Amino acid sequence: MKKDIFQAIADPTRRAILTLIALQALTPNAMAVKFDMSRQAVSKHIKVLQECELIKPAPVGREIYYHLNPKKMQELDNWLAQFRKIWESQFNQLDKVLSTLQNQQK
């Protein structure tokens, strides 16, 4: 659900985790070290990110590496494209308004 994505990325630590694992897949232990956090705190963030499918687990031997789910990030981009469309539509209206005002001045 989209709502979950936005709740997930509203948190600065979770955004930092996403930024970091965009560069390379990480284990929870590695994240705990990078962010100087407890394993429990990291697990909580991972749970939220995984629930909204922003990250995906990949077991390697005994370790679980988490990596970014590009498909879900694309969904977020699609959503932002709608927001872009809102602005685009307003500015196209403004073009017409400006054109009308300029004609009136002539």
Added chain:
Amino acid sequence: MTSNLLFDFTVDKTANTIFIHREFAAPLALVWDAFTKPDILDQWGAPAPFTAHTIYMNFIVGGRRFYKMVSPEGLEHYSVQDYTVITPMSNLQYISGFSDKDEQVNPAFYGSINNLNFSETNGITTVSITIQYTSLAILEMMVEKGFKEGFTLTMSNLEKLLARL
């Protein structure tokens, strides 16, 4: 007419910030008026088929614009803009957010920092807008408030748009 005018829209997701650059084929003075005079703002300040209606606008530093956007079905969404910097024909800054019909601001959806710069070159006016949202959840609310339904854009059009992004 608009096709050769710049429209640049970028998002810094980690900083909750959007950047917009848009050119207009009009002199700076007119574009400034279009952003700062309520009667002109109301002619373009909401994405169709929504319409914008300024309830009052006190265009001074420390002043406020209180306005609503109305859907074709008559649904009303209220917003405020609180002016923090006004440098005529050059720079405009305000804090914005959603409110109810009695102008009561919802703290969870107030605090977006808007910074607009205006400049003119050879009769083309460029407006550069930076908006820092308190969270991207605000953007989501903007769509949830009904803009989505207002889109004339079909899904297939959206696909084409995305392909161009």
